[in-house]
Amino acid sequence: MLRTDEYLLWAEKYRPKSLKEIVNQEDIVVRLKKFIQEKNVPHMLFTGPPGTGKTTAALAFAHDLYGDNYQQYVLEMNASDERGIDDIRTKVKEFARARVVGTVPFKLIILDEADNMTADAQQALRRMMENFTATSRFILIANYASKIIEPIQSRTALFRFTPLSKNDVIERLKLIANKEGVKFEEEALETIYEISEGDMRKAINLLQSSSAVGKVTADVVYKVIGLAQPKEIRDMVSLALEGKFNAAREKLRKLMIEYGLSGVDIIKQIHKEIFGNNLQLSEETRLLIADYTGEVLFRMVEGADDEIQLNSFLAWLVLLGRRITQE
Amino acid sequence: MMVMEAKSYTPWIIKYRPKKISDYIDQDEAKTILLTWIKSWERGTPTKKSALMYGPPGVGKTSLVEAIAGEFGYEIVETNASDFRRKDDIERRIKPAATKTTLSGKRRIILIDEVDGLSGTADKGGIESLFELVSITRHPIIMTANNPFHPDLRILRDVSVMIELKKMHQRDVVKVLKGICEKEKVLCEDEALKIIHSKNEGDLRSSINDLQSIAESFGRVTVDLANQLVYYRDREINPFDTLRTIFTSKYSWQSKQAISHSQVDPDTLIEWLSENIPLQLSEPEDVYLAFQALSRADIYKGMMKKTQNYDFLAYVIDMIGPGISLSRKKTKFKWIKYEYPKRIKLMGETKKARELLNSASQKIAKKMHCSSSTAKSEFIPALRAMYRTNKSEAEKIMRSLMLEDNEIKIILGSSTGEKESSGEAMDPKQQKESQKGSEEVQRKRKTSKK
Known part of the structure; x- marks a missing residue:
């Protein structure tokens, strides 16, 4: 298995293994190191935007606490992928049952995307945290602290991860490019940073897919972005603007059902696509659509069914398309 | 194979009822909510002392309660619509069970089946006295209903934990049927089980009944037998009339009445409307208005699910009733054949x-x-x-x-696939700066700086 390592996705290959390799988030690293020195670890809550190093910090913390074979002391779960709180409970129970041998008297449970749990499930989680304190510590990871219930917040040490600076991202990309022997233009790395908006995972993914072409230039980066996005997104918008609602909806269903994209993913990509050159639109129209995608995103957060909201977006586009041609 | 000998007949739906939670397949969400709520009684009386489990027939509402009771050794005091109806019956029969402790000290679950069958003059005062019962009970009260959104049930919805059970997936129904066939040592074809499932539309109870009747008559379950013997049950799930009334109503009360009289639940109606709006309405303005209404309905539905506040349902109905009717401004009504929601079909096919x-x-x-x-x-x-x-x-x-x-x-x-591999893939060696590309770069630069 080790031999396949060289073909790994770089987002994993270049994930810092130890806290001392983490270059940014200094305050957090200092606090975490202190816990390790004292072997006194509270339950923790890591919050911050995607790609800012929350999961990396949790894994690096585990590595530094237990050593290279840390996996056996760590239970890693992603709340979005667990079937329910009962499954989580079963896994935790199973994992926490056996006492640990070694210098650290407890095990570590990392629960990613904990803010995707309902309030009720979080209540159950809270009780679990209390019940298993003797044998386990929890690291909960979330995008927003506000979506974690108060009782959990008050029982955990809170760490706020901030978006990475432009400099940090670009330095990291350079380091990776150099190690991989990839040629690049400085400008391309800036472009990657801008597109990925401080999300390190996205930035590294983009660097890797761009480098597959050869030398990484800004142009290549944009083309790769175009390749990575399903063509259906653009087609769907064009079809709707041409007044073909049903055809546009077929594309939408393909995206949601076949590609398995969420409504939020789709609307965000439409938002990006709107400002691209593939759609012939006036600047006013671009802004109008961009504004409305925001409205749709808002409605999806409030509503129950993403497809209904996207259907209503397509109906709006049809109307807009007609107004444009009439003008 | 031989025809089975006459023996004491046990319906398989009773014989194979889940005795424990681990025997109970599917409905994970409902299971979690109900378990959490039942367990919360261990720490004193919770704020909501009753639960209302709802969903189509035969999806396992009662079985889930029995499985949980079996697991924890709780006693069930069970009543159903045929047992009791009026205020007096509830006072006399249920109230003592709900308010007194059990002899053994074990907890007791009061199960009241089919509360949606409880309205009307014959059951006068039934709902009110149930409501009263909830306020004084010392034991968890669990009610079941096919349609919990009947206006009369509102007071019960407000005080209950709402638990939805969905139609069962083919995979799960087939799994259960297959398990039974194995235990009964009956030969069965997988395809036949799928037919039984689809003709019963996710109703496990009627599927098991059909399975038993085929197996006990013929000793095996084949595709041919399943096709011959299983008929589509007459379910009032035909939403066509409701859709037609919604699209033609002039006054709000007409469409609202159509929805409240419909056997189709609001979720399903939304699905059907979403599919058929662009078929019924041809003018883009009207389509836009109709989808705006549907979008609002979905937002209220989302709020209802998140907050468990069923007051929002009234607004959902306003939007899918009058909201849709009034959006037909320019399109003339025409008689069309409504289509089955493609999304549901696609989900199956893919x-x-x-x-x-x-x-x-x-x-x-x-x-x-x-x-x-x-x-x-x-x-x-x-x-x-x-x-x-x-x-x-x-x-x-x-x-x-x-x-x-x-x-x-x-x-x-x-x-x-076909069309996309044609021209767009890039050759690593050939990286000419296309003009389009560099324009795009500049545009992106500009917009990101703004």
Whole structure:
């Protein structure tokens, strides 16, 4: 298995293994190191935007606490992928049952995307945290602290991860490019940073897919972005603007059902696509659509069914398309 | 095979009722909510002392309660619509059970089946006295209903934990049927079980009944027998009339009445409306207005689900009733044949592909320490892009992620298919700066600086 390592996705290959390799988030690293020195670890809550190093910090913390074979002391779960709180409970129970041998008297449970749990499930989680304190510590990871219930917040040490600076991202990309022997233009790395908006995972993914072409230039980066996005997104918008609602909806269903994209993913990509050159639109129209995608995103957060909201977006586009041609 | 000997007849739906939670298949969400609520009684009386479980017939509402009671050794005091109806009956029979402790000290569950059958003059005062019962009970009260949204049930909805059970998936129904066949040593064909499922529309109880009647008459369950003997049960799920009334109503009360009289629940109606709005309405303005109404309905539905506040239902109905009727401004009404929601059909047809996509994204998620939805929205598109510029490299990476051939095929999916592989893939050696590309760069620069 080790031999396949060289073909790994770089987002994993270049994930810092130890806290001392983490270059940014200094305050957090200092606090975490202190816990390790004292072997006194509270339950923790890591919050911050995607790609800012929350999961990396949790894994690096585990590595530094237990050593290279840390996996056996760590239970890693992603709340979005667990079937329910009962499954989580079963896994935790199973994992926490056996006492640990070694210098650290407890095990570590990392629960990613904990803010995707309902309030009720979080209540159950809270009780679990209390019940298993003797044998386990929890690291909960979330995008927003506000979506974690108060009782959990008050029982955990809170760490706020901030978006990475432009400099940090670009330095990291350079380091990776150099190690991989990839040629690049400085400008391309800036472009990657801008597109990925401080999300390190996205930035590294983009660097890797761009480098597959050869030398990484800004142009290549944009083309790769175009390749990575399903063509259906653009087609769907064009079809709707041409007044073909049903055809546009077929594309939408393909995206949601076949590609398995969420409504939020789709609307965000439409938002990006709107400002691209593939759609012939006036600047006013671009802004109008961009504004409305925001409205749709808002409605999806409030509503129950993403497809209904996207259907209503397509109906709006049809109307807009007609107004444009009439003008 | 021989025709079975006459013996004491036990209906399989009784024989194979789940005795424990682990025997109970599917309905994970409902299971979790109900378990959490039942367990909360161990720590004193919770704020909501009753639960209202709802869903179509035969999806396991009562069985779930029995499985939970079996698991924890609770006693069930059970009543159903045929037992008791009026205020007096509730006072006399249920009230003592709800307010007194059990002899053994064990907890007791008061199960009141089919509360939606409880309205009307014959059961006068029944709902009111149930409501009263909830306020004084010392034991959990669980009610079941097919349609919990009847206006008369409102007071019960307000004080109850609402638990929805959905129609069962084919996979789960077939699994249960197969298990029974194995225990009964009856030969069965998988396809036949699927037919039984689909003709019973996710109703496990009637599926088991059909299975038993075929198996006990013929000793085996084949496709032919299933086709011959299982008839579509007469379910009032035909939403056509309701849709037609909604689209033609002039006054709000007409469409609202059509919805409240309909046997189709609001969720299903939304699905049907979404499919048929563009068929019924031809003017883009009208389509737009109708989808705006549907969008509002969905937002109220979302709020209802999140907050468990069923006051929002009235607004959902306003939007899918008058909201839709009044959006037909320019389109003339025409008689059309309404279509079955394609989404539901597509979900069935693409099941296999979606399962592969899920298993691939789960593998990636595990390796990359992320959720499978992040795998779908970020890593899979990146792999797809890589494949189109550098096939061998992408393949090596996908192998290192332990993806299998059929998973890789799904990941690359239609983006490598016919039309797209034609001109767009890039040649690594040929990186001319196209004018379009550089314009795009400049545009992006500008917009990102703004």
